[in-house]
Amino acid sequence: MVTLRSDADVRLIRHSGDDGMVVAAAKVSVDPDEALQQAIEDNASNPSGIIRYLMRHRHGSPFEHGSMTFYVETPIFSAREHMRHRAGWSYNETSGRYRKLEPVFWVPGRDRNIIPKEPFKPARPEFLPISDEILYETSQYHYRMVYKEAWERYEKLMDEGISKEAARAVLPLGIYTSYWATCNPRSLMHFLGLRTHEKDATFTSYPQAEIEDVARKMEDIFAKMWPITYEMFNQNGRVSP
Numbered sequence: 110m111v112t113l114r115s116d117a118d119v120r121l122i123r124h125s126g127d128d129g130m131v132v133a134a135a136k137v138s139v140d141p142d143e144a145l146q147q148a149i150e151d152n153a154s155n156p157s158g159i160i161r162y163l164m165r166h167r168h169g170s171p172f173e174h175g176s177m178t179f180y181v182e183t184p185i186f187s188a189r190e191h192m193r194h195r196a197g198w199s200y201n202e203t204s205g206r207y208r209k210l211e212p213v214f215w216v217p218g219r220d221r222n223i224i225p226k227e228p229f230k231p232a233r234p235e236f237l238p239i240s241d242e243i244l245y246e247t248s249q250y251h252y253r254m255v256y257k258e259a260w261e262r263y264e265k266l267m268d269e270g271i272s273k274e275a276a277r278a279v280l281p282l283g284i285y286t287s288y289w290a291t292c293n294p295r296s297l298m299h300f301l302g303l304r305t306h307e308k309d310a311t312f313t314s315y316p317q318a319e320i321e322d323v324a325r326k327m328e329d330i331f332a333k334m335w336p337i338t339y340e341m342f343n344q345n346g347r348v349s350p
């Protein structure tokens with residue numbers, strides 16, 4: 110039996126730091142004693158002004174003194190895109206060598222635009238909804254059939270004594286994986302700038318919807334915990350400092 114889903118699960122496991130910590134870190138260069146006091150007492154003054162200045166002038170390192178650890182469930186093709194983000198990111202992923210994977214696979218939801226809009230531009234791809242119900246059902250059928258067949262062969266290989274690490278090769282990219290991802294506010298903002306689509310951003314990106322789903326869920330969490338940094342990031346055209 111295979112399970113089909115279309116969404117990503119993103120949960121915050123733990124975090125440290127806040128807007129005040131950004132301000133305190135920035136003060137280290139001119140007044141280290143006051144910076145320390147502010148960080149300990151959590152009473153940074155004028156955070157908006159300082160954070161706006163840091164963001165505009167690309168003084169990025171004060172935004173690295175914080176940490177967010179997320180739990181993520183997303184299809185392997187989306188996780189691969191996530192793990193291209195190297196700087197300021199750490200990952201630990203569930204193993205297909207040491208444990209049997211879960212039979213959970215991605216299918217495009219009914220609201221997912223998947224018909225390429227012509228003329229198709231690879232650097233600025235646009236997609237339309239499936240208007241034809243029969244085409245939608247047929248496409249779902251193809252996904253289901255391949256996933257079911259692949260899962261059965263995966264189990265059969267292991268039943269016949271083949272190792273998990275070799276048997277997993279028959280599984281498609283649409284299978285879900287899960288991992289922890291830890292980042293700091295600066296590396297998260299860089300990720301958000303590339304993996305969300307905002308037409309008014311300084312550099313408009315065209316990410317695949319599934320990695321954008323992951324990014325948007327992280328963005329919602331970040332916006333609550335670093336509200337001033339988040340506001341200034343948006344004012345700065347969503348360019349990480």
Ligand SMILES: Cc1cc2nc3c(=O)[nH]c(=O)nc-3n(C[C@H](O)[C@H](O)[C@H](O)COP(=O)(O)OP(=O)(O)OC[C@H]3O[C@@H](n4cnc5c(N)ncnc54)[C@H](O)[C@@H]3O)c2cc1C
Pocket residue numbers: 193194195196197299303304314315316317
């Ligand atoms: C819409 C979109 C389409 C994409 N399409 C493709 C594709 O077709 N094929 C493909 O292979 N990738 C593709 N990518 C991935 C892309 O090339 C990057 O690997 C990914 O976005 C991570 O960006 P990054 O390297 O800036 O991030 P990070 O790895 O987090 O790095 C952050 C920053 O650190 C610096 N840095 C990190 N490592 C180095 C280094 N080794 N040398 C110098 N500076 C470094 C750079 O300034 C970099 O911007 C795509 C990304 C997007 C958003």
